[in-house]
Amino acid sequence: MTDPVDARVTMGEGRTPMVALSVLAERWGLGGLWAKAEYLNPTGSYKDRIAAASMTLALREGRRGWIATSSGNGGAAMSAYGVRAGLPGVLLVLADAPAEKLASIAPYGVLQLSMDRIGPDVMAHLGQVAGAEGMLLTITAHAHNPRGMRGADGIGEEIADHGRATHVYVPTGGGGLLVATARGLRTGGHDAAVVVAQPAGCAPIARAVAGEIPEPRIDEWSTKISGLQLPVPPDGALALDAVTASGGWGAAVRDEDAWSAQDLLARTEGIFVEPASALALAAVRQDVDAGRLGRQDEPCVVLTGHGLKDLGRFTAPDRRPTPTALDEIGGRVRDWLGRDLMEHDGTRRDGTR
Numbered sequence: 001m002t003d004p005v006d007a008r009v010t011m012g013e014g015r016t017p018m019v020a021l022s023v024l025a026e027r028w029g030l031g032g033l034w035a036k037a038e039y040l041n042p043t044g045s046y047k048d049r050i051a052a053a054s055m056t057l058a059l060r061e062g063r064r065g066w067i068a069t070s071s072g073n074g075g076a077a078m079s080a081y082g083v084r085a086g087l088p089g090v091l092l093v094l095a096d097a098p099a100e101k102l103a104s105i106a107p108y109g110v111l112q113l114s115m116d117r118i119g120p121d122v123m124a125h126l127g128q129v130a131g132a133e134g135m136l137l138t139i140t141a142h143a144h145n146p147r148g149m150r151g152a153d154g155i156g157e158e159i160a161d162h163g164r165a166t167h168v169y170v171p172t173g174g175g176g177l178l179v180a181t182a183r184g185l186r187t188g189g190h191d192a193a194v195v196v197a198q199p200a201g202c203a204p205i206a207r208a209v210a211g212e213i214p215e216p217r218i219d220e221w222s223t224k225i226s227g228l229q230l231p232v233p234p235d236g237a238l239a240l241d242a243v244t245a246s247g248g249w250g251a252a253v254r255d256e257d258a259w260s261a262q263d264l265l266a267r268t269e270g271i272f273v274e275p276a277s278a279l280a281l282a283a284v285r286q287d288v289d290a291g292r293l294g295r296q297d298e299p300c301v302v303l304t305g306h307g308l309k310d311l312g313r314f315t316a317p318d319r320r321p322t323p324t325a326l327d328e329i330g331g332r333v334r335d336w337l338g339r340d341l342m343e344h345d346g347t348r349r350d351g352t353r
């Protein structure tokens with residue numbers, strides 16, 4: 001069990017529902033398919049659990065403030081929970097993070113700095129600054145903030161309490177979420193296999209699990225999936241061990257497949273998540289197609305972040321509502337109801353392909 005969150009800090013994070021994805025389970029021939037709905041946390045991602053635990057620690061230890069790097073979600077979470085703890089915060093964000101992620105940090109009034117690239121050297125430097133200034137380093141990785149990361153154990157513990165998942169698919173960048181989830185599953189006495197889902201263009205942990213590379217780190221990478229752009233994952237070795245110990249495996253997913261899964265989830269199940277989360281669902285689909293999952297399985301996908309976090313794919317002019325006049329509405333409705341089920345992208349209205 002993880003430490004209780006300070007009463008001044010908590011705002012209802014955690015204890016997220018397990019949502020049944022029944023339409024997709026049926027379509028893919030699975031015994032069940034579950035979503036751990038982490039996008040329902042107060043700032044829209046599972047990072048709230050880590051922020052609540054981190055700020056509890058910072059208060060207990062009398063820290064002067066907190067400092068972290070972030071691709072966006074951790075930044076929003078630390079900023080919000082830092083305000084509740086009454087602690088000033090400093091955030092170093094990725095300059096090309098999705099506009100929605102950056103904008104959603106602005107209201108909290110922390111010092112925001114940006115860099116084009118945030119690697120191990122930058123994280124280590126922030127550790128020095130934190131030490132010199134009496135601040136807590138709240139980067140969401142065990143390598144930098146191991147006690148704060150315990151806040152995420154609840155994800156695994158709650159999946160264990162629910163009791164149904166045979167596999168847990170975790171969208172993975174630095175590896176910290178996966179390590180905490182696997183630990184929580186173990187604490188809860190649940191032996192689901194943990195699958196590390198990464199973008200094919202940046203899959204150091206998945207590739208190391210498969211034995212393709214000796215260590216979970218790569219030099220060249222390319223993916224547009226925000227939150228999963230870590231060629232040198234701070235918790236790579238821990239994540240590799242956690243996957244192997246659970247009997248799980250690695251899944252490398254193309255960005256395009258993550259985006260398709262994002263659309264599919266919205267159109268079939270009414271759930272809108274950010275691409276990183278959808279990537280875990282794409283990994284399930286890939287494993288169904290490969291015959292790795294079937295009727296006897298009930299995988300669970302950890303849906304880590306809300307779709308409103310990254311609207312880049314949905315703001316193009318052709319996604320805007322069609323301008324219309326009053327006397328056109330009736331005809332448009334009739335056309336819509338009677339339209340061919342097969343839409344231009346080859347996806348049926350109900351999302352099947």
Ligand SMILES: Cc1ncc(COP(=O)(O)O)c(C=O)c1O
Pocket residue numbers: 045071073074140171172173174175176177178226227228274276277304305
């Ligand atoms: C939405 C989302 N999903 C998954 C992850 C991956 O977590 P980790 O870096 O601990 O592997 C992140 C990390 O920022 C994230 O923002």
